[in-house]
Ligand SMILES: NC(=O)C1=CN([C@@H]2O[C@H](COP(=O)(O)OP(=O)(O)OC[C@H]3O[C@@H](n4cnc5c(N)ncnc54)[C@H](O)[C@@H]3O)[C@@H](O)[C@H]2O)C=CC1
């Protein structure tokens with residue numbers, strides 16, 4: 001029997017990778033169609049809450065006719081799409097969380113939703129290290145000086161230089177796929193690692209306030225949840241030792257950005273590095289654009305050549321499990337009875 005699959009991709013996780021991975025995992029019994037969606041349709045919001053997302057709903061509804069399996073990075077599985085897709089049984093999101101799906105409605109409709117945890121963990125951990133080192137060694141600022149024809153010697157002065165990782169302490173807030181990798185990397189530099197993650201017990205685990213007051217480097221790797229919203233506020237930044245460095249490659253909601261700018265303006269923090277922001281793109285006129293000692297990248301920590309390939313493989317492996325009638329490895333909702 002031929003199973004109809006919709007690959008609804010975009011330029012980040014290309015349809016081609018998804019389709020190649022499906023073909024190599026599952027073989028020839030699939031009738032695969034493609035739908036190319038703009039990026040991003042569903043941005044980096046909380047898991048499982050998407051609804052009435054966008055004007056791609058109609059296109060998606062058309063493309064899902066007769067389709068049993070949809071693999072996608074960005075397509076929104078809203079209540080309306082679900083109601084119009086009675087044949088759909090499996091919706092595979094090739095992202096770190098099933099942010100594209102209304103999980104409650106999917107469960108009620110008997111649609112299993114899978115996701116691809118850890119697909120970009122290596123890329124994000126490596127980017128985190130790059131950002132931490134860039135902020136600590138003032139690489140973007142000194143590069144900009146040189147590119148502008150200025151050779152400044154004063155960066156060498158004692159009061160302008162940053163701390164070393166070897167012999168320092170790195171506090172990791174969140175110890176999942178990315179936090180663990182960053183821990184291994186900074187341990188390789190000879191740093192002590194402290195961890196705050198209420199759901200993980202590991203050597204080096206401490207309470208958040210203790211972590212902040214003992215760490216010369218702090219890196220955020222917790223998920224965006226109501227509990228983590230604004231967890232690093234002005235009072236918590238004040239706990240960090242003077243001259244320390246903060247990195248956020250997780251989510252903008254974890255940190256009070258205004259308080260961070262104050263801590264950089266006052267010189268309390270040596271530097272900070274940010275890949276994620278409360279509003280993306282950063283609005284013109286934002287304080288972040290003029291705050292000193294800040295290194296920023298436009299939400300690209302998770303992007304690498306390998307990320308898209310891993311995502312496609314994780315998704316395809318769950319499609320193959322579904323077709324073999326086996327339990328799904330990364331199912332985000334209670335598996336419907338017909339699986
Ligand atoms: N900038 C980028 O391009 C990327 C950002 N991310 C973000 O990085 C973060 C980490 O991602 P992963 O490691 O893949 O996720 P993960 O789900 O593997 O780990 C997240 C960890 O956060 C912990 N956590 C939950 N509540 C917490 C709390 N109140 N305090 C401290 N820790 C808490 C969880 O126990 C878990 O261990 C997420 O926010 C994710 O959205 C992920 C990939 C790329």
Ligand SMILES: O=C(O)C(=O)COP(=O)(O)O
Nearest residue numbers: 044095096097099299302
């Ligand atoms: O997690 C990120 O920030 C990404 O870049 C990709 O996110 P996603 O896994 O698609 O929610």
